[in-house]
Amino acid sequence: MKKNGYRFVLLSALFFLIVACSNNENEAGDQEQGEEETDGATEALEIYTTIFPLEDFANKIGGEYVHVTNLVPVGADAHTFEPTARDMISVAEGDAFIYNGAGLEGFAAALIDTINGETVAIVEAAKNIDLIDTSDTEPSEEGHAHEEGESHAHEEEHAHEGEDAHAHEEEHAHEGEDAHGHSHDQDPHVWLDPILSISMAEEIKNALIELMPEQEETFSSNFAELKAELEALDAEFTAMVEQAEKDTFLVSHAGYGYWERRYGLTQVGISGISPTSEPSQRELQRIIEFAKENNLQHVMFEQNISTKVAEVVTNEVGAEPLYLHNLEALVEEDVQQEEDYFSLMRQNIESLRTALQ
Structure with missing residues (x-):
């Protein structure tokens, strides 16, 4: 806590120092800005986001009227990222932080x-979403709670009728905070559910309209197109699950609870x-035993998360690796191939189609 407090004081001091030093620069730019406005050009809104889906949705809704910068760099993890003082200055000088x-x-928060x-x-994109609560059940010392003699216990712990019994996630909840001070009493990975993503996109649309009301028609029209595409993606996901032979998949970190709730799947x-909360040796052994008993032939790796522990499970089980994209952040290959939310989610659907055979 002392380290975090010192970091906050230091960043705050740097913030005010840089702002003071940049006043002259801002004043010098006022005349240039005035000239641009006189010419009739509409200056794009400066938007800052934290994860790729928010960046992508803001671009799709705002179009030419926004310039979106994602704070979390390519290949990084939003769980552990820390902004620089310059990042804070940029956000403070922007129009919106989403x-x-x-x-x-x-x-x-800082x-x-x-x-x-x-x-x-x-703008807090997930503020109106019914989040999965991971603190309803006390953590079990039995790892992922696959009790001896009950080969289907995992199904009971993942009651799919809207219940939040994600026992395997709760066992890593760290009594509310992990080593970086992040609360995990609630599952934050809401963007992986296309229907919940509609709510997030609507928060963005409303914020853009408030900032630039003269473009309300454009923002509303773009949002309507995005909503329709998200609904179509949900239908594709549902069809894949209905055709699957299995409903359980093994993945490097338990970030897919909203697929459980929406589509009736079970993540292990x-x-x-x-992803910083690694399993104990006992938990790891139970995961391996469960995978063997249930003939889980694939382990799903993620694009921006260390694979060391997942590789141990893959080797012990004799499974084949597959890849899921958690969409928190892009990797260089995604940037080069100009992937967006929908292309990455459709890749996830195809990976799951294979894993659930």
Whole structure:
């Protein structure tokens, strides 16, 4: 806590120092900005986001009227990312800061406190979503709670009628906080559910309309197109699950609870809600035994998460690796191939189609 407090004080001091030094630069730019507005050009809104889905949705809704920057770099992890002082300055000078919320971004609270009083709009995309609560059940010392003699216990612990019995996630919940101080009493990975993503996109649309009301028709039209595409993606996901032979998949970290709730799937997460929470040796052995008993022939790796522990399970089980994209952040290959939310989610559908055979 002392280290975090020192870091916050230091970043705050740097923030005010850089702002003071940049006043002259801002004043010098006022005349240039005025000339641009006189010419009739509409200046794009400066939007800052924390995860790729928010960046992608903001671009799709805002179009030419937004310039979107994602704070979390390519290949990084939003769970552990920490912004620089310059990042904070940039956000403070922007028009909107859009973050997921639900405890995903451990840096968000400090950043918001630092920029408090500035004119930047603060948008919590997941604020109106019914989150999965991972603290309903006490953590079990039995690892992923696959009790001896009950080969289907995992199904009971994942009651799919809207219940939040994600026992394998709760066992990694760290009594509310992980080593980085991030709360994981709630599952923050809401963007993986296309229907919940509609709610997130609507928060973005509303914020853009408030910032640039003269473009309400454009933003509303773009949102309607995005909503229709998300609904179509949901239908594709549902069709894949209905055709699958299995409903259980083994994955490197337990970030897919919203697929469980929406589509009736069961994830077996090798790590917990946060990918930094590695399993104990006992938990790891139970995961391996469960995978063998249930003939899980694939382990799903993720694009921005260490594969060391997952590789142990893969080798012990004799499974084949597959890849899921958690969409928190892109990797260089995604950037080069110009992937978007929908192309990555459709890749996930195809990976699951193979894993659930």
